[in-house]
Amino acid sequence: QVQLVQSGAEVKKPGSSVKVSCKASGGTFSSYAISWVRQAPGQGLEWMGGIIPIFGTANYAQKFQGRVTITADESTSTAYMELSSLRSEDTAVYYCARGSIRLAAAGPRVDAFDIWGQGTMVTVSS
Amino acid sequence: EIVLTQSPGTLSLSPGERATLSCRASQSVSSSYLAWYQQKPGQAPRLLIYGASSRATGIPDRFSGSGSGTDFTLTISRLEPEDFAVYYCQQYGSSPVTFGPGTKVDIK
Numbered sequence: 001q002v003q004l005v006q007s008g009a010e011v012k013k014p015g016s017s018v019k020v021s022c023k024a025s026g027g028t029f030s031s032y033a034i035s036w037v038r039q040a041p042g043q044g045l046e047w048m049g050g051i052i053p054i055f056g057t058a059n060y061a062q063k064f065q066g067r068v069t070i071t072a073d074e075s076t077s078t079a080y081m082e083l084s085s086l087r088s089e090d091t092a093v094y095y096c097a098r099g100s101i102r103l104a105a106a107g108p109r110v111d112a113f114d115i116w117g118q119g120t121m122v123t124v125s126s
Numbered sequence: 127e128i129v130l131t132q133s134p135g136t137l138s139l140s141p142g143e144r145a146t147l148s149c150r151a152s153q154s155v156s157s158s159y160l161a162w163y164q165q166k167p168g169q170a171p172r173l174l175i176y177g178a179s180s181r182a183t184g185i186p187d188r189f190s191g192s193g194s195g196t197d198f199t200l201t202i203s204r205l206e207p208e209d210f211a212v213y214y215c216q217q218y219g220s221s222p223v224t225f226g227p228g229t230k231v232d233i234k
Contacts, residue, residue, distance in 0.1 A: 035223070037171075045163075045171065045214055045225040061222045095170055099218070112161035112176035112218055114183075119170055 002027035004034075004096050004117035011123045017084040020120045022096030029077035030054040033099045033110040036070060036081045038092040039119075048094075051079060052101055052108055086124045093119040128153055128217050130226035138234040145202040147229045149215035154195045156219030162191055162200045165228075166211045174213075175200060205231070 007021040022034060035050035049060035053072040060068055064083070072079045079096055097113035129152040139145055149160070158178035163171035173182040175191035178198055188203040202209055210233050215226040 037225075044227045045165075045216075047223040047225065050223075059221065097171075109221070110218060110223070111159075112173055112182075112216065113163075113171075114173050114176075116170035116172070 002098070002115055004098060004115055006094075006096060006117040006120045009121040009123070011125065012086050014087055014124055014126055016086050017082060018086060018122050019080055019082040020094050020096075020122070022079045022081070022117050024077040024079075024098070029072075030074050031101070033101050033108075034070075034072065034079040035097050035099060035110060035113060036068075037095045037097055037113075039095070040089070040092040043092075048081070048083075050099075050110055052110070053079070054101075055108060083122075086122075088124050091122065091124050093121050095119045127222055128155065128220055128224050130215055130217060130224055132213075132215060132226040132229045134229060135227075136230045136232060138232055139205055140234045141205050141207055143205050145200075145205055145209070145231055147200040147202075147213055147231075149193075149198040149200070149226050151196045151198075151217060155198075155217045158194050159217060159219030160191075160193070160198050161216045161218060162189075163214045163216065164209075164211050165214065171214065202231075 051058040099110040162175040
């Protein structure tokens with residue numbers, strides 16, 4: 001049974017960066033896409049971006065362009081999300097999620113997110 | 127970007143009742159790439175429905191999805207105590223992936 005295990009909670013100062021990891025265990029890693037979704041306290045779900053390890057390409061929501069970097073290390077079956085220039089509004093639970101890959105005319109696309117990590121709380125506070 | 131709107135915001139029902147949740151898209155969702163997730167407090171979301179109407183692995187058959195184009199529905203035929211939660215729709219047919227704001231199903 002595939003599981004995604006995320007790194008622990010973080011407390012950061014405004015203006016700093018945070019890097020959250022997501023390790024896949026119990027199954028293949030490269031043949032799926034990993035997305036990152038965040039949820040501010042009491043709010044809904046917000047897609048930040050994702051990566052397809054087998055292609056090594058990441059794409060990002062426009063809102064986070066220039067501030068987020070998503071990478072993957074196939075040798076350790078681990079994906080990473082780094083968010084920089086943190087502000088208080090970035091306080092949220094950050095989830096990684098797995099989706100199957102489908103090939104579309106416009107390039108590879110990700111299907112629904114069938115497996116989620118347990119979430120990582122990131123608190124930004126001075 | 128496709129904007130998803132969910133209604134109602136909150137649905138107050140009793141166990142055993144039928145729940146009907148709506149998700150409307152600002153433009154047509156490609157090939158019915160529409161999913162529904164359930165989220166309970168302190169937990170990660172769980173995939174219920176993908177492709178608008180296909181149940182994910184292990185999801186009870188009291189959950190069903192329907193719709194196409196811009197209008198989609200999640201139906202819970204008979205609410206069980208464990209079904210009281212927040213439900214999100216998501217479209218994954220166009221980039222960026224977007225989620226609706228959620229519908230909370232609470233106990234009446």
